[in-house]
Amino acid sequence: MKLVRAVIREDKLVDVLDALVRAGYTGATVFRDVGGMGGESGVVKIRGRTYEALLPRAVVEVAVEDGEVEKVVKTIMEAARTGHVGDGRIFVLGVEGAWRIRSGEKLG
């Protein structure tokens, strides 16, 4: 099992979730109150003092079987893309174990 983690524009969240559901992925976890620096922004200096100026982001995590990673990544990329700098990045992490809390069942 893999964890696909996408850092996207905050205002693309609904489009991305909608695309995931249409592609058959109905489970996801979303982190809000996330900020990003990716060249466009980050820290700024005003009269010698440094301030934070991060762009609003959302992080969407989808755990899937190994064979689904490519399709999930493509689904998210197409839904999250505007074509302008700052569209975000996707990172894939390995999952060594997974459980459903309700049943205690091991999922992966």
Place this chain on the structure above:
Amino acid sequence: MKLVRAVIREDKLVDVLDALVRAGYTGATVFRDVGGMGGESGVVKIRGRTYEALLPRAVVEVAVEDGEVEKVVKTIMEAARTGHVGDGRIFVLGVEGAWRIRSGEKLG
């Protein structure tokens, strides 16, 4: 070292932290402002437009030695469970290095 990441009902957070402390795990990081879709909810359509309707979640992360994973997972599952759909999931990730910032000491 492993990172045990639990996506739980927001209103189970205190119970889960309390159970962790009682079981001897006094270190944890909690992400709030998290939303989840897991079949029960996610995106909804109203008159052709799509809206986000995520359930409120908290994510609790506990880094532990490999041999502790099973006990931590069990501790969290028992404290987070209501028995109704939507109780959450737990994912375990591998940790390749860990440091204590105060001392600079490498922990794993």
Place this chain on the structure above:
Amino acid sequence: MKLVRAVIREDKLVDVLDALVRAGYTGATVFRDVGGMGGESGVVKIRGRTYEALLPRAVVEVAVEDGEVEKVVKTIMEAARTGHVGDGRIFVLGVEGAWRIRSGEKLG
């Protein structure tokens, strides 16, 4: 590629981002609304009831090439340190794939 994840004091965020940029790392993702327990705090009992009393934290994530991990960790540790208990921890996770959403380009 590795994901360096630092759990720091919330009020050290600007210093850490500033140090990263000075060291040449201009990409990072920041999670706010994070709470931490690390011995100093966590759950408290008042008249038999348990309450959450987490310290305010920020989580800073920086994805870097394997050979950069040590330098990034050192950069963050120096900027985030006060020398008092509770300065935070850093965890390094393996990244199995990475993509730039704008271009669809695979980065790692």
